Amino acid sequence: MRVKVMNSSSRKTRDKIKKSFALLVEEKKDLNKITVTDLVTKADITRSAFYTHYENIYDVAKEILDETLEVLVCNIDKLQNIDNINLYFDEIFYYIKNNSDMYKMILSSNDPLLFMASLDKIVSKSLYEVLKDRNIEDLELNISLFIDGCLQLIIKHYRNIINCSLDEINEYMKKTFKLLFLRN
Numbered sequence: 001m002r003v004k005v006m007n008s009s010s011r012k013t014r015d016k017i018k019k020s021f022a023l024l025v026e027e028k029k030d031l032n033k034i035t036v037t038d039l040v041t042k043a044d045i046t047r048s049a050f051y052t053h054y055e056n057i058y059d060v061a062k063e064i065l066d067e068t069l070e071v072l073v074c075n076i077d078k079l080q081n082i083d084n085i086n087l088y089f090d091e092i093f094y095y096i097k098n099n100s101d102m103y104k105m106i107l108s109s110n111d112p113l114l115f116m117a118s119l120d121k122i123v124s125k126s127l128y129e130v131l132k133d134r135n136i137e138d139l140e141l142n143i144s145l146f147i148d149g150c151l152q153l154i155i156k157h158y159r160n161i162i163n164c165s166l167d168e169i170n171e172y173m174k175k176t177f178k179l180l181f182l183r184n
Helices: 008-028 036-043 047-053 057-076 082-098 100-107 113-134 139-158 166-181
Strands: none
Touching: 008 036, 008 047, 008 057, 008 100, 036 047, 036 057, 057 113, 082 100, 082 113, 082 166, 100 139, 113 139, 113 166, 139 166
């Protein structure tokens, strides 16, 4: 049975599990190589404590993904029109920066695809809704190109492939967005 009411102890245990999970993802580079034994050892908890909160390793990954997507969905409300695009990007990057250690670990692995696919879907839909009335040629393709490129920049940042800060990537994304979608 999973914990339904989260008290302080439950939150601390879940946080330990998620932080340990992220460390293991960074170490092993592959979600399929992580075991519950690895995780409980790294988190210094019992197996029963793990199973009180999660069914398996994939539940931990899903919770991390769901928490991130929840924040992004909440911020979509700020994207009511094209004038709010900078605020939208700033809010996303604020959240990513505040959880930077977790993303560095997860995005440096070989398994960021589930996370990126979900993020791609949410952001693409939001941008399409804001831009659909602007009569932009190849809108869906441009949105796809823009989002895929932005996500790859974030992955490359966390894998230390490019030497840019998240702030620089955010500013670049806003500038590129204007070039792609707001040209007259």
